[in-house]
Amino acid sequence: MEERVLTDDKISSFAIYLKNEEKSKNTIEKYIRDVKLFFAYVKSVEITKEKVIAYKNKLICDNYAIRSVNSMIASINSLFVFLGWLDLKAKNIKLQRQIYYPEEKELTKAEYIRLCRTAERKHNERLNLILQTICGTGIRVSELRFITVEAVKSNVAIVSLKGKTRSVFIVKELKKKLLRYAKNQNIKSGMIFVTRTGKAINRTNIWREMKSLCKDANVNPQKVFPHNLRHLFARVFYGIEKDIAKLADILGHSSIDTTRIYIISTGTEHRRCMENMRLII
Structure with missing residues (x-):
């Protein structure tokens, strides 16, 4: 089985994939920004489901809003779908629907x-x-x-x-x-x-x-x-x-x-x- 290691080339290929999927420029920039943050965390070592979950927990500990964490996880999950690493996908954090606006x-x-x-x-x-x-x-x-x-x-x-x-x-x-x-x-x-x-x-x-x-x-x-x-x-x-x-x-x-x-x-x-x-x- 292919080693699950993230590289700059894979991120570049992911960007091309998003463009071919007709994602907007802002969406592509957002996805790539999220993926690069994840890359900086895992570095050039093999990615496991445990590392993905640990990264999600780190975002929570770093006081990211729950919606932001879910959005960043969605970007990473999209990368995993592109690479065929479906078993690495992480679940969103369940968030109660907001009933009033600050x-x-x-x-x-x-x-x-x-x-x-x-x-x-x-x-x-x-x-x-x-x-x-x-x-x-x-x-x-x-x-x-x-x-x-x-x-x-x-x-x-x-x-x-x-x-x-x-x-x-x-x-x-x-x-x-x-x-x-x-x-x-x-x-x-x-x-x-x-x-x-x-x-x-x-x-x-x-x-x-x-x-x-x-x-x-x-x-x-x-x-x-x-x-x-x-x-x-x-x-x-x-x-x-x-x-x-x-x-x-x-x-x-x-x-x-x-x-x-x-x-x-x-x-x-x-x-x-x-x-x-x-x-x-």
Whole structure:
């Protein structure tokens, strides 16, 4: 039987495999980063199931969040599937479903509005519109490249990512703002949110620009990152429609369980609901 030893060549071959499986660039980078951390732990010695379990326990002892540990184990398990080392796969740590979201991490609608107003006061119209586009459509920051002049004019962006295609509707008011911005920037076709050289804007730059608004907007920086805008869209939509299946389609989720994470209420709302039950006499 082949000795189960991890090498740089095997990791490189795994990266090619992921690319051929049409995984997104970010997913590939994440998997390879996780695998390299595991490689640094096991070094160039034979891998056994005991070593894999020991590594999982080490991640827990190093205070990684349970979701993070499970995510890292999933990356390593994917490597084992590629190499045919199926007996080395480790089980996920069972995690009770979260019933409410920590308030210190949830971006409220009022805070979102303050961020937009602050970006406007700082004359950063591009960032202002990026915030409104993500929050107003529910798209991922990586999907901003599908917001083109042509898509906005047709009122719908066709997003094709992760092997799935979906339609993202652009409401009238957002359409008007985006077309006005494109005209002012002399963008006649293609992507609307671009750098000075015409390339798609980088998620890191968006994150950094968002963080720069926090102090003036009086918003906790821990709440401010692009994905939280998507969560806000999901909560507001669900609050109106109460249709989790439709919301999953809009967000591009394959599983409703993923969508359920987006619409978890805060502890305060959860407590208020329990108090309104008036079961304590």
